[in-house]
Amino acid sequence: MTVLRLPSPLRSAVGGRTTVEIEASDLASLPAAVAARYPDLAARVLRDGAFGRFVTVFVDGEDARFLAADTPLGSARVVELLPAMSGG
Secondary structure, three states: OEEEEOOHHHHHHHOOOOEEEEOOOEHHHHHHHHHHHOHHHHHHHEEOOEEOOOEEEEEOOEEHHHOOOOOEOOOOOEEEEEEOOOOO
16 A cells, blocks of 8 residues: 655545555556545545646655656555645
8 A cells, every 4th residue: 555645735635634545556546546545635636547747756865747647656655636826
């Protein structure tokens, strides 16, 4: 299982937890795994079956935009979802 780390604005979608476990074999299957296991979270971060353009995904600290879709995920991986935030 992969550990999914969530910032404060997304924690309410998973019962207030800071981390949850998710089973996804690779980066490409992660959105479907989130949708299947955490539908409230999926409603906030997914658009048309993919992470929304205002959500940045990091795998072990690396921006997922620069990783291959077949990048394996497993028990040694930490995935972070960071929604864009604004303020002044």
